[in-house]
Amino acid sequence: MKHFIEVSDFSKEEIISLIEVGQDIMQNPAKYGDAMKGRLLATLFYEPSTRTRFSFEAAMLRLGGQVIGFSEAQNSSVAKGESVKDTIRTVACYADIAVMRHYLEGAPKLASVYSDIPVVNAGDGGHQHPTQTITDLLTIQMEKGRLTNLNVVLCGDLKNGRTVHSLVKALSKFENNTFYFVSPKELKIPDYIKNHIKDSLFFEMESLEDALPMADVLYMTRIQRERFADPEQYEKLKDSCVLTKHKMILAKSDMIVMHPLPRVNEISEDVDSDPRAVYFPQAKYGMFVRMALILKLVSEKENSAENHEEHRHELYSSCSNPKCVSNHEKLEKVGFGLLDKENHVYACEYCDTYYAV
Ligand code: CP
Numbered sequence: 474m475k476h477f478i479e480v481s482d483f484s485k486e487e488i489i490s491l492i493e494v495g496q497d498i499m500q501n502p503a504k505y506g507d508a509m510k511g512r513l514l515a516t517l518f519y520e521p522s523t524r525t526r527f528s529f530e531a532a533m534l535r536l537g538g539q540v541i542g543f544s545e546a547q548n549s550s551v552a553k554g555e556s557v558k559d560t561i562r563t564v565a566c567y568a569d570i571a572v573m574r575h576y577l578e579g580a581p582k583l584a585s586v587y588s589d590i591p592v593v594n595a596g597d598g599g600h601q602h603p604t605q606t607i608t609d610l611l612t613i614q615m616e617k618g619r620l621t622n623l624n625v626v627l628c629g630d631l632k633n634g635r636t637v638h639s640l641v642k643a644l645s646k647f648e649n650n651t652f653y654f655v656s657p658k659e660l661k662i663p664d665y666i667k668n669h670i671k672d673s674l675f676f677e678m679e680s681l682e683d684a685l686p687m688a689d690v691l692y693m694t695r696i697q698r699e700r701f702a703d704p705e706q707y708e709k710l711k712d713s714c715v716l717t718k719h720k721m722i723l724a725k726s727d728m729i730v731m732h733p734l735p736r737v738n739e740i741s742e743d744v745d746s747d748p749r750a751v752y753f754p755q756a757k758y759g760m761f762v763r764m765a766l767i768l769k770l771v772s773e774k775e776n777s778a779e780n781h782e783e784h785r786h787e788l789y790s791s792c793s794n795p796k797c798v799s800n801h802e803k804l805e806k807v808g809f810g811l812l813d814k815e816n817h818v819y820a821c822e823y824c825d826t827y828y829a830v
Contacts, residue, residue: 492614517561
């Protein structure tokens with residue numbers, strides 16, 4: 474059975490197919506109106522959300538299916554101490570597919586191991602957000618007409634911005650894309666992402682003004698207050714990358730400005746009326762591509778294709794990342810995937826924390 478926990482769960486061809494089905498749904502919605510009749514989607518949101526939860530729920534309803542779930546885990550038996558493992562085993566008794574957002578890195582991955590239904594990662598801590606990525610790819614395809622030969626400027630909290638991590642991994646599968654990572658030095662893109670895209674050209678910078686003239690796609694992100702242990706550090710960095718109408722003068726006339734939203738201060742509202750600003754259409758595209766994803770996962774479950782299990786090594790009994798789900802659930806073992814044979818680099822199977830052994 475297939476889950477969607479990270480972008481690499483799907484081949485490039487599968488991602489392109491999702492985008493094409495999303496486009497077909499946009500053009501022919503009536504064709505899909507009963508496709509999920511009699512089916513149930515469960516939304517398990519342990520963290521706040523507007524776009525991801527509503528777009529998944531709207532997607533299932535527009536496919537003729539129905540929705541159950543919680544938007545505040547404290548209203549479920551999680552408040553009594555129920556584990557992620559037991560929650561998903563229970564939900565799988567009732568629903569055909571589950572969508573999980575969690576504050577712990579790797580929680581949807583862990584859920585997928587114990588689930589009899591497809592599990593979708595709707596964002597796990599500061600780690601990954603793969604359904605935002607398929608939203609972003611559909612947006613780029615619709616607005617730029619291609620997913621190749623792009624200069625992509627990513628700006629903001631690149632350390633904690635899970636949407637950036639997943640998008641960069643996905644865009645690196647397409648030819649000749651160049652990445653410009655713009656952030657304060659405290660919020661740089663993680664090493665595991667740079668390692669993943671080592672065959673692509675990328676640059677790390679601190680000035681948005683320097684990167685802007687190059688951009689075909691500008692991907693703005695918010696500084697993620699909820700991921701900071703030190704509030705003073707957040708106050709220091711919160712306005713380090715701000716796009717204004719004045720700065721837009723530096724950009725190409727056919728550049729697009731994207732943002733996964735919510736925005737705080739990083740795009741001033743006077744940019745909204747610029748035709749290059751596509752962040753609200755982007756939120757709408759998310760529903761169509763999530764419809765395509767639900768169709769794919771539920772129909773593949775019925776065809777019962779087995780997952781390809783990667784070999785994992787038992788290097789340590791636990792992961793050193795305190796935000797990793799493996800430190801919050803009772804697990805017999807934690808696996809570590811081999812990333813770089815020559816340099817003996819491994820990564821935690823849940824949160825991707827690196828270990829050079
Ligand atoms: N883009 C995104 O994940 O938005 P929400 O947090 O509102 O779901």
